[in-house]
Amino acid sequence: MSRIFLEDVKIYAYHGVLPEENLVGTYYIVNAELHTDLWKASESDDLNDTVSYAEINSIIHDEMGIPSKLMEHVAGRIINRIHEKFSQIDYIKIKITKTSPPMQGEMRGASIELDKMFKP
Template identity: 35%
Template sequence: MGKIRVTNIRVYAYHGCLSEETAIGSDYNVDVEITAELSKSARSDKLSDTVDYVLLNRIVKEEMAIPSALLETVCERILVRFFDEEALIQEATVSVSKLNPPIGGDVERVTVERTKVK
């Protein structure tokens, strides 16, 4: 087993419960970590034997482009796609952070993290 992390994927998106959030949008950071059997790829040195982090990044960007009221929903969609599109993944964690959220205070970020196991 092994882990692959893709950290600090920067995205501009339109998530939130307030109409301004879905109209104006804001900056987000997404972190993903997957657990998979990486022994074969460690020996073969072939991309086809591992989880391609380009795929993980593409899924994140595509799902972040779909507006949602809740970050929990965005995390769920990303996790479902990971498992649907890559059979090697055994466990995945996704963290979505909204930077400078409009919550009436000086807050750097709000983060929702979800984990799924195969």
């Protein structure tokens, strides 16, 4: 199985249930894992034979820029947009971490992870 990873993409965004989260915002860390066949690109050295991680990064930034109450909703939108653009992807996993959630205690963040398989 071939995989593409985007790791620790840091984005300032405005998501959350509390009104102040949508006004103040915070940093989020996004990780993406994509499964697709990369062997043709390994032989051809042609961008048309692979999935552009620059375009994946752009999709992540676009969707993170749309305020939502739930990180689950954002992750679902990211997964759907990626698959719409690159239907050859068999599996997508997105992890989003809110680095400063408005909760008691000290922590590195609160995260959700959503994944979807597209082909058996």
